[in-house]
Amino acid sequence: GQNIDQPTEMTATEGAIVQINCTYQTSGFNGLFWYQQHAGEAPTFLSYNVLDGLEEKGRFSSFLSRSKGYSYLLLKELQMKDSASYLCAPMDSNYQLIWGAGTKLIIKP
């Protein structure tokens, strides 16, 4: 079967760094997306990894290890507006995104 495993909820302090881990099992693999979703809103794209390694984009970085079925999203210099759910979504052999429940990130002052 196909499944995603992410922590349900994480708490971090404003200005700090947080790493959200994701392990996955899919039928085939065509890359992995990270999306941010604020409560009551639709997801917005953060990053896409298809090769192993780290992709850096401003305060956000995403890492992928295909052999381990593992990815993480690293958020630096946390801001209150970063409080949201973060969705790890690998793409399977049919180019279909597989969605988990996401990680709810709570930022405290």
Add this chain to the structure above:
Amino acid sequence: GAVVSQHPSWVICKSGTSVKIECRSLDFQATTMFWYRQFPKQSLMLMATSNEGSKATYEQGVEKDKFLINHASLTLSTLTVTSAHPEDSSFYICSARTDSQWEEQYFGPGTRLTVT
């Protein structure tokens, strides 16, 4: 660029009536559009995938006669919830993608449906 709109953003309807939700790609041609449903604190659930000019492909467990999808053009897809019931109340989100399968999906803002 890559903006997707949805209309309406929220709707309340009576049980037994039908509701149509529109999804438009405003500045690109969407070869493929996706319809999702999301219940509170749950993951996105893919309902169906539609390609312009062809019938939608529904996920297992989604009734195609109840959730009618039309992808009439490269910029417009519609989802009609027929004979709505309170259990259909949910957050419906569409997304669109160009003809590249590796491209990200661009999400619309979502439509919150409440059936009374």
